[in-house]
Amino acid sequence: xxxxxxxxxxxxxxxxxxxxxxxxxxxxxxxxxxxxxxxxxxxxxxxxxxxxxxxxxxxxxxxxxxxxxxxxxxxxxxxxxxxxxxxxxxxxxxxxxxxxxxxxxxxxxxxxxxxxxxxxxxxxxxxxxxxxxxxxxxxxxxxxxxxxxxxxxxxxxxxxxxxxxxxxxxxxxxxxxxxxxxxxxxxxxxxxxxxxxxxxxxxxxxxxxxxxxxxxxxxxxxxxxxxxxxxxxxxxxxxxxxxxxxxxxxxxxxxxxxxxxxxxxxxxxxxxxxxxxxxxxxxxxxxxxxxxxxxxxxxxxxxxxxxxxxxxxxxxxxxxxxxx
Ligand code: F6P
Numbered sequence: 001x002x003x004x005x006x007x008x009x010x011x012x013x014x015x016x017x018x019x020x021x022x023x024x025x026x027x028x029x030x031x032x033x034x035x036x037x038x039x040x041x042x043x044x045x046x047x048x049x050x051x052x053x054x055x056x057x058x059x060x061x062x063x064x065x066x067x068x069x070x071x072x073x074x075x076x077x078x079x080x081x082x083x084x085x086x087x088x089x090x091x092x093x094x095x096x097x098x099x100x101x102x103x104x105x106x107x108x109x110x111x112x113x114x115x116x117x118x119x120x121x122x123x124x125x126x127x128x129x130x131x132x133x134x135x136x137x138x139x140x141x142x143x144x145x146x147x148x149x150x151x152x153x154x155x156x157x158x159x160x161x162x163x164x165x166x167x168x169x170x171x172x173x174x175x176x177x178x179x180x181x182x183x184x185x186x187x188x189x190x191x192x193x194x195x196x197x198x199x200x201x202x203x204x205x206x207x208x209x210x211x212x213x214x215x216x217x218x219x220x221x222x223x224x225x226x227x228x229x230x231x232x233x234x235x236x237x238x239x240x241x242x243x244x245x246x247x248x249x250x251x252x253x254x255x256x257x258x259x260x261x262x263x264x265x266x267x268x269x270x271x272x273x274x275x276x277x278x279x280x281x282x283x284x285x286x287x288x289x290x291x292x293x294x295x296x297x298x299x300x301x302x303x304x305x306x307x308x309x310x311x312x313x314x315x316x317x318x319x320x321x322x323x324x
Contacts, residue, residue: 005281006036008052008097011069012043012076012104012111015258016128016142018266019069022103024060025274026126031057033282038097042072043104044079044111050091064267067145067259073104079111082118089119098122101277103141105129106306109289113302116287124277125289125302126270130258133177135308136300137291141273143179144265146257150184153253154220158188161218164247167209169239171232171252174224180257181224182312182320191324192221194235197312199228202235209243212324272297 009026011019023039030037041051063070078084092100102112103126112123127134130146150172161168170190172180178195185193192208194201205221213219223232236250262270269292276290276297288299 003033003035003282005099006038006095006097007099007101007278007281008038008040008047008092009055009071009101010040010043010047010103011071011073011128012102012108013073014105014129015069015073016130016140017067017145017258017260017262018141018270019103019128020063020066021262021267021270022126022128022141022274023069023071024064025271026101026277027055027060028057029275029278033278035278038095039071040100043074043108044076044084044088045074046072047088047091048076048078048084050094052091052095065261067261069103075107085111085115085118088115089121092121099124099281101126101281103128105131105140106134109134109302110306113287113306116302122281122286123302124280124285125305126273126277127289127291128270130180131174131177132179133174133310134289134291134305135310136289136298136305137293139269139292141266141270142258142262145260145263146173146180147184147187148263149257149260150180150253151187153256154184154188154190154222157251158218158220161220161249165217166247166249167213167219167221167239169221169223169232169236169248169250171223171225171250173253173257175226177310178224178227178312181222181227182316185222186316186320186323188220188222189323190222191216191219193320194221194223194227194229195312196224196226196228198317201227202229202238205235205239206242208324209239209246213246
């Protein structure tokens with residue numbers, strides 16, 4: 001069967017460890033089926049500007065273990081407007097690219113979903129964000145590595161916290177989602193976890209400081225950056241005022257969470273999803289995200305994944321109270 005595909009691949013939005021493994025899988029799986037792959041640099045910005053590069057099996061050698069993305073990435077406002085997408089379409093056309101694989105998060109998939117409808121080009125999404133906040137998949141590329149980075153860092157903070165008998169407020173990424181905070185909090189034995197999905201958590205924190213904190217050598221409160229009080233600094237400041245008897249410190253882990261060598265889990269899942277994206281295109285799929293649910297590859301309509309929200313695991317949330 002002759003396959004009439006020329007596939008563009010790009011990474012978009014915040015980078016995530018394992019994106020390179022996904023690029024590699026896309027290129028290698030396509031090459032095995034004699035499908036040409038064009039790398040689009042700097043996400044949608046590069047699509048608009050025609051920043052394209054021909055890719056082959058050799059050019060993705062030695063990248064599976066590297067963090068970041070060899071194609072680079074961007075957050076592109078111009079692509080949000082119809083004029084931007086028209087420019088992007090013209091560039092794709094002039095290079096005869098007739099399908100696109102987007103590795104990114106919900107912002108990237110929103111653009112993909114709109115352009116796919118406007119220009120009848122198949123867009124396949126591969127979930128790549130450390131936030132793990134995409135509906136329709138248990139897992140996004142980069143989450144596992146980020147989680148391990150946080151756990152490593154917080155274990156170190158715990159050493160100094162317990163030596164000094166201090167309370168640390170540690171802020172992790174997650175502007176709109178608490179997946180990193182919740183799961184790293186469980187893994188680190190945090191005494192408190194504050195996430196955007198839950199309201200009124202400050203009362204629970206006060207209760208802990210009133211009743212339990214004095215009995216502990218140290219305490220770690222994991223704070224997602226998007227939680228309702230505005231992150232670790234405002235909460236820590238408020239608590240310093242209310243509880244002058246405690247020695248309180250704050251650490252913001254920041255972009256360290258986005259870098260580093262991808263974990264084995266991220267490499268394996270990225271490889272599976274990259275291959276699945278090429279297979280989906282061969283099967284004539286349009287406008288879907290590749291996901292992993294119960295460790296199986298699934299296809300989720302792109303418009304569904306951008307419209308619906310994924311909630312944190314309520315089971316995990318429930319056990320946190322029992323673990324302190
Ligand atoms: O990658 C997702 C994310 O890490 C969010 O949790 C965070 O708020 C945001 O990206 C930061 O992005 P930027 O690097 O553009 O500031």
